[in-house]
Amino acid sequence: MKLKMLSIIAASLSVLAGSYAQASNEVNVYSARKEKLIKPLLDKFTAATGIKTNLVTAKADKLLTRLQNEGRNSPADLFITVDAGRLHRAREKGVLQAINSSTINSIVPSHLRDPDDQWVALSQRSRVIFYVKDRVKADELSSYEDLANPKWKKRICIRGSSNIYNQSLLASMIETNGEQAAEAWARGIVANMARPPKGGDRDQIKAAAAGQCDIAIANTYYYGTMLSNKKDPAQMAAANKVAIFWPNQSGRGAHVNVSGAGITRHAPNKENAIRLLAFLVSPESQKWYAEVNFEYPVTADAETSDMLKSWGAFKADNLNLSRLGANNVTAVKIMDRAGWR
Amino acid sequence: MLIAILFSVPTLTIFTFVFQPATDTWQHLYDTVLTEYLTNSALLVMGVSIGSLTLGVSTAWLTSLCTFPGKKIFIWALLLPLAMPAYIIAYTYTGMFDFAGPVQTLLRELTGWGYGDYWFPEIRSLGGAITMLSLVLYPYVYLLARAAFLEQSVCVLEVSRSLGCGPWCSFYRVALPLARPAIVAGLSLALMETLADYGTVSYFGLGVFTTGIFRTWFGLGDETAAAKLAALLLLFVFTLVIIERGSRKQARYHHTSNKYSQLPEYQLTGLRAFTAMLICFLPVFLGFLLPGGQLAYWAGITFDEMVDASFIRLTMNSVLLAASAAILSLALALILAYGKRLMPQKSVLAAVRISGMGYAIPGTVIAVGIIIPFAWLDNTIDAFTREHFNISTGLLLSGTLVAVLFAYMVRFLAVSLQTVESGLGKIKYSMDDAARSLGYTPTETLRKIHMPLMKGTLLTSLLIVFVDVMKELPATLILRPFNFNTLAVRAFELASDERLADSASAAIMIVLAGLIPVILLSKSISTSRAGHVKATRSQ
Numbered sequence: 061m062k063l064k065m066l067s068i069i070a071a072s073l074s075v076l077a078g079s080y081a082q083a084s085n086e087v088n089v090y091s092a093r094k095e096k097l098i099k100p101l102l103d104k105f106t107a108a109t110g111i112k113t114n115l116v117t118a119k120a121d122k123l124l125t126r127l128q129n130e131g132r133n134s135p136a137d138l139f140i141t142v143d144a145g146r147l148h149r150a151r152e153k154g155v156l157q158a159i160n161s162s163t164i165n166s167i168v169p170s171h172l173r174d175p176d177d178q179w180v181a182l183s184q185r186s187r188v189i190f191y192v193k194d195r196v197k198a199d200e201l202s203s204y205e206d207l208a209n210p211k212w213k214k215r216i217c218i219r220g221s222s223n224i225y226n227q228s229l230l231a232s233m234i235e236t237n238g239e240q241a242a243e244a245w246a247r248g249i250v251a252n253m254a255r256p257p258k259g260g261d262r263d264q265i266k267a268a269a270a271g272q273c274d275i276a277i278a279n280t281y282y283y284g285t286m287l288s289n290k291k292d293p294a295q296m297a298a299a300n301k302v303a304i305f306w307p308n309q310s311g312r313g314a315h316v317n318v319s320g321a322g323i324t325r326h327a328p329n330k331e332n333a334i335r336l337l338a339f340l341v342s343p344e345s346q347k348w349y350a351e352v353n354f355e356y357p358v359t360a361d362a363e364t365s366d367m368l369k370s371w372g373a374f375k376a377d378n379l380n381l382s383r384l385g386a387n388n389v390t391a392v393k394i395m396d397r398a399g400w401r
Numbered sequence: 402m403l404i405a406i407l408f409s410v411p412t413l414t415i416f417t418f419v420f421q422p423a424t425d426t427w428q429h430l431y432d433t434v435l436t437e438y439l440t441n442s443a444l445l446v447m448g449v450s451i452g453s454l455t456l457g458v459s460t461a462w463l464t465s466l467c468t469f470p471g472k473k474i475f476i477w478a479l480l481l482p483l484a485m486p487a488y489i490i491a492y493t494y495t496g497m498f499d500f501a502g503p504v505q506t507l508l509r510e511l512t513g514w515g516y517g518d519y520w521f522p523e524i525r526s527l528g529g530a531i532t533m534l535s536l537v538l539y540p541y542v543y544l545l546a547r548a549a550f551l552e553q554s555v556c557v558l559e560v561s562r563s564l565g566c567g568p569w570c571s572f573y574r575v576a577l578p579l580a581r582p583a584i585v586a587g588l589s590l591a592l593m594e595t596l597a598d599y600g601t602v603s604y605f606g607l608g609v610f611t612t613g614i615f616r617t618w619f620g621l622g623d624e625t626a627a628a629k630l631a632a633l634l635l636l637f638v639f640t641l642v643i644i645e646r647g648s649r650k651q652a653r654y655h656h657t658s659n660k661y662s663q664l665p666e667y668q669l670t671g672l673r674a675f676t677a678m679l680i681c682f683l684p685v686f687l688g689f690l691l692p693g694g695q696l697a698y699w700a701g702i703t704f705d706e707m708v709d710a711s712f713i714r715l716t717m718n719s720v721l722l723a724a725s726a727a728i729l730s731l732a733l734a735l736i737l738a739y740g741k742r743l744m745p746q747k748s749v750l751a752a753v754r755i756s757g758m759g760y761a762i763p764g765t766v767i768a769v770g771i772i773i774p775f776a777w778l779d780n781t782i783d784a785f786t787r788e789h790f791n792i793s794t795g796l797l798l799s800g801t802l803v804a805v806l807f808a809y810m811v812r813f814l815a816v817s818l819q820t821v822e823s824g825l826g827k828i829k830y831s832m833d834d835a836a837r838s839l840g841y842t843p844t845e846t847l848r849k850i851h852m853p854l855m856k857g858t859l860l861t862s863l864l865i866v867f868v869d870v871m872k873e874l875p876a877t878l879i880l881r882p883f884n885f886n887t888l889a890v891r892a893f894e895l896a897s898d899e900r901l902a903d904s905a906s907a908a909i910m911i912v913l914a915g916l917i918p919v920i921l922l923s924k925s926i927s928t929s930r931a932g933h934v935k936a937t938r939s940q
């Protein structure tokens with residue numbers, strides 16, 4: 061028993077020691093993008109440059125807490141998130157530094173970068189309206205604002221308010237329409253919900269396809285992964301019953317959020333981190349996001365995938381994304397008051 | 402005592418936030434959602450209590466004191482749901498029984514009904530959450546209750562029967578009250594896990610304390626208000642514990658006699674045997690076979706893409722971590738529980754209590770409670786060595802497996818502690834006195850008298866912690882070092898990206914890796930009973 065215990069402890073210690081061995085030619089990444097959606101790119105980067113990459117994935121807020129507390133000894137070089145709100149929060153907490161790379165600035169348009177160059181978007185995802193083709197005509201739809209109209213009573217499926225994508229959508233409405241209008245809108249949406257919010261984005265599309273509601277609000281890439289899911293015919297069938305509608309095309313454009321990254325303030329390998337960032341916004345990587353996860357590139361001219369092309373071109377809201385972060389707390393409070401669970 | 406204090410640090414770190422002045426957020430919560438959190442959490446706790454007690458105690462009694470066909474299999478099969486992470490069972494049930502799922506779709510196709518034409522239980526509701534959690538948490542009650550039934554001296558049961566008690570009467574009036582500390586220990590584990598659950602409730606869109614804490618912390622960005630919520634949650638747990646202790650009053654539950662022999666089992670036949678089988682089969686089916694089958698189906702579709710060389714590495718990591726955590730936490734629990742027995746002063750008792758509270762706190766909150774003191778320690782040492790020796794030590798503990806293991810201890814020490822305490826509680830103090838007067842030191846008494854007597858209990862503790870760590874997610878996720886993954890991390894990343902089918906391979910591996918110890922240990926638990934055949938051989 062004792063021996064077994066010792067050997068197990070020794071084994072775990074050896075794993076520990078392994079994690080300590082630090083080479084100098086490397087770059088350390090804290091990522092809120094899931095392993096499946098970042099590791100392949102990191103491997104490509106290593107293959108192209110010989111720079112080793114080390115990865116920890118977790119939810120952005122928790123990585124941020126870790127980053128903050130590790131302070132100047134933090135091993136992290138790059139902090140990757142899947143929404144602009146968290147990048148803004150990281151910046152506010154002072155854990156990032158200016159990137160100052162002319163290469164990156166020449167690729168990524170300014171509304172997809174922090175005004176002080178503390179972070180940069182890697183890919184775009186749009187949150188749009190999906191309608192059931194049998195029951196709704198595209199010309200009945202117009203804008204996000206219109207979804208609060210009583211004509212949609214009991215016809216909308218949307219997920220809970222703890223979800224950052226809903227928080228960001230409301231944050232963008234606070235920015236354009238003001239706090240009062242945004243709250244009235246949230247109340248209207250709650251009144252029009254077909255069921256209490258539950259599940260993720262795909263669940264909303266599935267519920268609409270099954271007849272529980274006529275409209276679903278979801279991010280575009282979930283729709284893409286459902287459409288291309290050859291292994292689960294039920295998902296494909298559900299996705300085929302709905303069509304995509306790009307809202308607010310005559311106005312500010314469809315709401316977009318980004319996956320983005322910033323270089324940490326105490327980054328031990330800053331040069332490598334900049335090289336990695338430049339690689340992540342390069343045409344090759346941009347095409348990879350589009351093909352593997354149906355995300356839109358940050359550059360208008362980048363090559364995308366057939367799936368994205370089939371959805372057509374659209375006008376995106378070019379509100380500076382840092383505003384989403386700035387309005388986040390107000391958005392959550394509004395949803396609480398409106399009874400949006 | 403020192404150990405207890407050490408493991409209280411994260412809990413106390415969270416508590417320090419509480420004493421910061423109330424913010425606007427607190428008022429906002431109070432005005433809007435706090436009542437909902439309170440009601441839902443209370444209902445959830447009540448529902449899971451009823452569910453896991455009914456399932457756990459009835460099956461424990463049947464498998465320890467009755468004989469019926471298939472009993473040998475049920476003894477360990479009833480533990481299987483323990484290996485099923487709660488959020489995974491929630492995902493699978495939703496996948497099957499949701500409005501858009503195959504069952505209801507088939508129903509609509511057969512009948513031509515549309516939305517709103519018929520009633521079907523809504524999986525993603527409070528009732529659904531209670532069912533899901535009861536199904537995976539009842540094994541805690543079952544395990545401890547069964548161990549207690551088996552450890553009961555046969556004499557009391559025989560006396561009860563010679564005094565004219567039928568099987569039901571000896572169950573209600575003798576066995577049940579005697580097993581009460583163990584049952585309560587099992588139940589409190591189940592309830593603490595319920596209160597700490599995040600995956601299930603957030604997927605079901607329920608507003609309870611855990612979802613509230615997360616929302617406040619990360620959505621509203623207010624640590625203080627979130628910590629106040631966490632503190633309220635702890636208060637909730639404390640109240641439950643105190644109510645239970647109060648109702649037990651001064652009663653002690655030692656075994657009065659040490660005479661053991663093979664328990665007289667009730668032979669069930671015919672309809673009764675069938676009912677017994679059904680009672681035991683249902684929880685296994687609903688808590689394991691059905692969701693397991695769905696997982697296997699999904700895994701069958703996707704495993705060629707999902708299982709690769711890194712998969713073995715993941716499994717190794719998971720098993721290794723779980724095994725070290727199980728052993729470490731048992732050792733610590735023995736020290737603590739025994740220390741409490743030797744020195745029952747108020748301060749020691751309190752320290753032990755607090756260090757056991759971690760189980761009810763959501764893993765993420767614990768993780769944050771660890772990051773803060775660890776990083777502080779590392780940075781302080783680093784600053785010191787920089788100043789005096791001009792060397793940077795960097796981060797010594799943060800982002801290492803030590804931090805991860807520490808988190809497991811904080812979170813799961815309660816499990817070992819509860820089990821060990823209930824085991825120790827059954828040994829009379831006169832045994833200690835006798836051993837000590839015969840010249841054993843306290844350590845020797847523990848090793849040579851108590852540990853052999855409690856073998857079943859100790860194995861139970863190992864098993865629970867092992868399986869719990871296999872499933873553990875939030876603390877592993879945030880504290881782990883670079884390039885280090887476990888099965889739970891893999892399963893969760895895919896599932897939370899709404900790729901349920903892809904996550905099935907990893908989820909099944911968690912269940913399988915958990916199975917082996919479940920089967921091995923349930924065997925040795927039933928043979929470890931004093932008075933069992935093995936013991937007679939040695940006499």
